[in-house]
Structure formats: structure tokens, C-alpha cells
Amino acid sequence: MFALVDCNNFYASCEKLFRPDLADTPVVVLSNNDGCVVARSKEAKKLGIKMGVPVFQVRDVLHKQGVVAFSSNYALYADMSQRVMSTLENLAPRVEVYSIDEAFLDLTGINYSLSLTEFGLQVRRIVHKHTGINVCVGIAPTKTLAKLANHAAKTWHKTGGVVDLTCTERQRKLLALLPVGEVWGIGGKLTKRLQQLGIDTALQLADAEPEFIRQHFSVVVERTVRELRGESCLALEQLAPTKKQIISSRAFGDRITDKQQMQEAISEYVSRACKKLRQEQQHAQYLTVFLRTSPFSDTDAPYSASKSIALDTPSSDTRVFLAKAMQLLEALWVNGYRYAKAGVMLADFYDPGVYQPSLFDTPPVQKDTDKKLMQLMDTLNSKHSKTLWFASQGTKQEWSMKRELLSPAYTTDWQQLPVVK
Template identity: 75%
Template sequence: MPSTIFALVDCNNFYASCEKLFRPDLANTPVVVLSNNDGCIVARSKEAKQLGIKMGVPLFKVQKEMRQHGIVAFSSNYALYADISQRVMSTLESLTPAVEVYSIDEAFVDLTGIEPLQNLNDFGLMLRDKVQNWVGITVCVGIAPSKTLAKLANYAAKKWQKTAGVVDLTDPIRQRKLLALVPVNEVWGIGRKLSKRLELLGITTALQLADADAKYIRQHFSVVVERTVRELNGESCIELEQVIPTKQQIISSRSFGQRITCKEQMQQAISEYVSLACKKLRQQKQEAKYLTVFIRTSAFNQQHDLFSNSKSIALDTPSSDTRVFLAKAKQLLDMLWVNNFSYAKAGVMLTDFYNPGQHQLNLFTAPADKQQANHKLMQLIDNLNAKQDKTIWFASQGVKQAWSMKREHLSPAYTTNWRDLPIVK
């Protein structure tokens, strides 16, 4: 038995599954989830995939199929997806020794030491059943001695129904059988460009990559690809990361539901994005020193000239106070704004992060008692808005945000808003 055992637990058709969770009437109905401003299809249920609905296709191009097959469309409901994801991850944490949240719908779990107590395939089936029964989301489980192999095991669990959603790849013979069936571009970390280069060397399957000389691969590609080769041979080179690394930047940006032509509306949009970015900054328990603001027109509108520009500014001392960044953002917008353009998108970026209280003081640093008061004020605003969104907001964000993202098919906030709780009659 290998010294390390990982499992990759991946939610099936996650966004679409979340939308179906509180709509039992849609259990067997094809469902699609749309991108920002309801532009393109970014997620599909199993039924929608079977109808041939493609990922990334603009919604207007499949209107005929939507009507013909009764396909139901939903706007992206990120609050719902994040909450359901947290429930899935909490369930995994209660059942396994250690969990690394890899993405909103994926997690690596440590199964090392489980085998003497329980068969790994049976343990995978137990995880699958618990998540299904406790949360209502279907998952597939791939088990292997390395993360890369666990990814491939999960790929097999989704692709072949006979696996019952769980594949155990701890057996080297079984590993090689699967690797021979998997195209090299399905290997974790091998993208389109890399797979084309590998194909020139005659490497078209995962097994051929596993059998390649690791030193040769390192010389002609990179140490990352060499690590992938070793992982495919069952050597664990990528450890479980239980502590999520701190982000190095925070970006808050959206395309507008309708074009912005006046500066006042752009100020509202920028203020909204600054507020969201600062909230994330405080959740991360960080302070930032640099702010960047950008505005741009649509690259797809050939009737008007393209305009895109950005400006940055440094604070005297790092901060997480929304009011400080709102004042700086207004200065930057004054420098950026040009009349007679129809703006399609804007955003802000926070960079140069510091831990609170761990930066060089200067003459402009506020007294400690004032800093503490500012911190408590921001914390109070966050706490109130956590109970009910937009309980308190800054005047510069505006009240009627006509420019806000178009979400005509948005489902209720079933789990995060008291007023949207489902009612059973």
C-alpha cells in the first residue's frame, strides 16, 4: 500500500446542481447557468449536456433549442453556490482527517491510514452517500497515491457509470490500464499548448507521459512537467495544503448591464467595487497600500472607438478602511474619465498587502486609538451586512444602480436570506 493516499472529491455539474437543489420539479429537466449579464452558458446539467448544449455558447444562439427542449436558464447565483460549497466542504471535514479546498466544487482529502480500517472503495462510496444525503449534491471520488492520479481517477469516475462514482487507483496495474485510455491533455497541469508539444514527441496518452524519461522532460519542458511525470508513476510530489495561501491581490470588476455614459454612474460603479474589494480584504485579515482603477469600452463594438485606461495610487500607510479607498478611487476616476464614450466595464484592484500593525509607521499614521475606532466601524458594517446585505452602504455607491449586472433569471437566495427561505405547503 502506498505511503500516501489522496482522494479528489468533485461535485457533479455543481452550479446546475445547486439550482436544482431547491427545485425538485426540475429534477429531470435540462438546466443551464449563465455568465455575468446573462451572456453565455457557463454550466450545464447532465440533461443539457446530453442535448448537445455547448459550454460558452451565447444564450441568444440556442434560443431555438431552449424552447424546443424546455431548457431552464438561471443567472449565476454566486451567494448560493458559495454557501452550498461550504456545506459540502464541512461535510468532508467531518468525515476525513484533512481537507484541502481546491476550488468551489473540488477538494482533496487525505485518506492515508484509512485502508487498514476500511476498504478505500467502500470509504469513497460512504463519502459520496453522506454528501448526497446531508447536502443534496452528487459527487464523484477519485482515490490514488498522488494528487495527479487522484484527478485522473476522478475523471474515470465521472466518465464511466459502472464505477458508481468512485475509482480506486492505488493498484499500479490498474493505474497503467487507466493511463493508457486517457489522452495526455486530460492530465492535470497539461494544457492545450503543452499537449501539442508532447504530441510532437509521440506522447499522446497519459501512460506514454508516465513512461517518459523524467530528466529529459525536465530539460525540454520544466520541473513542473517532470513533477507530473513522477506523480503519474505514483510518487507524491504535491502535498496537501490545509491552509489556504493569502491572495496577493484582490480584483473587483464587472461588465455593466447597460453602457455607462455619465461620470456620476461610473463613480457609483467604482464605489461599489471598492466596497466589495475592501470587504474581501478585511475577511482576509489584510491591509493594502496600492489601489488601481480601470475603465474600458467594449472591444466588440466596432461602431465606436476603443478606449481603455487605468491609474494607480499608493496610500501613505496600508489600510482596509473602505472610506480611505473610496476617496482615492474618486481621485483616480477624475484622472481617468473621458467624455463621449460608452463604457462597458470597470474595476478596481488592491495590491501590496500587509498584516495589520506590521508596517513602517510615518508622520501620517493615525493615532492607535483612531485606528482602533476605524477598525471597529468597518467590522460593525461587515457584521450588519452579513445578516442582511446592503443594510449599510456608502452614499457614493448610489441607490438605483441602473448600470448593475443584468440577472433576469436569478434564483432566490435560499440559504443566505431569511426572506428567500423556501416555504413548504
């Protein structure tokens, strides 16, 4: 038995949490460079503001309706997510963090002490008490059904934010109400193909023969059919799978025409990527640097290029990758272009100490002091944002993305803690 716990309007809820004056005010959160709407409060949704719409298209609506907009505050959202997930880990025997605002819970044995609906209501109360974030809970014998139960809990408010699909009859009633496109893993293309076969609802998909679905689609869609029938095919994953690659990239707040600024940007991206690499407890051997002008501009000349290099020995030392990245940038840079975006990618991962060199290689021995230096940087920067950084990252970073409506770092910066008067 699984429960899917999903935070309601998570980004917008995090912004409202420390602004009680906005309790009933429509709120939207914007994407990088404040370009598009990526999150909406329930009040903003009622106004008809669509997800992903460019801000310039709805600026008049935001102004007339008194909608408050915020730039994306990733540090705040990540910290609040960690608090929610820590709370859930104290409530269930096993937890799979599925995304920044979703988690699957293993409910094995829970129904011996209280009903599953009561447990779901308890989860809602405790998470709200500990974090201030509202969640909905969907309960079912498979992950796919739990997803649909959560959808129902969000859609129909009379459920109290908890839907238990343990009963087969309730499962079929809900599946009959939902279009097939609402099923987890069934995207737009699959929906059209299924509709061509006369499968329009989730119930029709559940009633389809698994072997028939496998012949016409794939084993993945067949697995979805079996999950809709109550046959659990997707186990709980407590440990996130190791990443295959790490990409660090951002669109610039202003176009870059100066090589020094591009060096700062690439240095910043390399530092972020290497920090993530060390968090994964991995070493990487392959580095790619890429940059491009805007493909949407009618005035900027088009240019897009990338170059890669393989290290002699896998590493997680930021300094090693910085040196290689500057070599690649030197080969990529062309004067006269207005660059809109750049980034780096790390790939070809190895566990520390398991790389097998060739017969004639003499691999350099990583000094213990080098490892300690990287650990020290990560520790200090985690506790106090950007305490230590490399000079090549620059200090002003005028190229960084625009976040003119950024809220304070309420939970991660001592200087920006909320003050109660």
C-alpha cells in the first residue's frame, strides 16, 4: 500500500508562508529571468492565469487583479522541501522522495493501528503544523493509482485532501471519471494513439488486455495497465539512482559580449556542477562546455557551439575542471556575438578509487589536502551561502539571471530571517 503526498501549489505556498498579508492574495512565481509563470496560488488559478504563459502577455491582468509576482527563490523552496520530507520520514517506515514537492510513503502495517484515511488526515495535520505547507494525500495499492488518488484529493475539496483507493469499486469509479491523459506516464502523444484505439478514459485503459497494449506500445505502458488494475509493478525507491550526467546552465540576465564575463559565468557553472558531483560522491572524467546566442532573436546573429575534453583521471576537484573549462572556452569564443546562454556538463562517472587506468598510465595521486579543501568549501558554503569561491567566478556577476522580484532567504540566511514586531 502506497501514499503519495503532494504539496499544494508548492512554490507559491512557500512565498505565502512568510507573508501572512498575502493569505488571500493571488500569487505567481516566475521562471529564470522572470520570463514565464511557473507556479500559481489557487487564487491566481481562479483568475485564469495559465501555467507557462510569458509574463508580458499577462502583465495587464496581474496589475488589474492585484496579483503579486515573485522571482524563483530556489534556496527557499529546497529548504522547505527538505523540512517537509524530514517530517514525512518520521511518519512512515519508508519514504521515496519523488520530486521537490512529492513523496511516496510505504504504508505497510499502518492500517493495524488506524484507518488509512485517518493516517492521511494525520499526515496533513502534522506536515502543516511543522512546516506551514498544505499537502494532499492519495492512498492506493499501486503507485499509479496513488497518483490518481492524489489528483482526486486535489480536485474535489469535499475529500478533505485525502482519497483512499483501497476499495476496487472506488478505483473503478474514479478511473471512469478521468481522461486517459491524466494517468501517470501517459503523455500527449500516447494519449492520441490510445484514443485512436478507442481508449479515452483511465478505466478503458485499465480494462485493456496487457498483452495487446504491449504489442502496440511498450512494456512500460503494459506495466501502467497492470498498475491501474491494482497489480503493483513499481517498487518504492528509497535511494535515488546515480546521475548519468550533471548539467549546470542558465540564460543570462543580459547578453554577454565580453570574454571576461563569459569566463566568470563558465567558472560559476563549473563550481556548481562540481559541488553536485561531490554530493553524489562521484568522480567525472568528461567535461563539455557550450554556449549560444538566442535562437528567438531577430537581431542577434545565430551561433551555437560546444566542445568536450576527457580528463586523464576522473576527478571531483573544481580546480581541475576550471582549468580544462577555460581551455575549451578559448576554443569556442568568437568575438562579435551577443551570447544568451552557456553551460557545462559533467559525464562519465566513477566511484572514487575504482577507476582502472591503462597499463602505461601513471595516474596522479590525489592529495589528502586537496580532498579536504573541497570538503571545507562545500561545508562552509552550505552553512553560509557563498563564503568561499574561486576568483575566476567574479564578484559582481552582472551577467547573472534577473531576479528583480526575489523574496528574502527566510530560512537559509541569518541576515534575512523574518522579524516579528
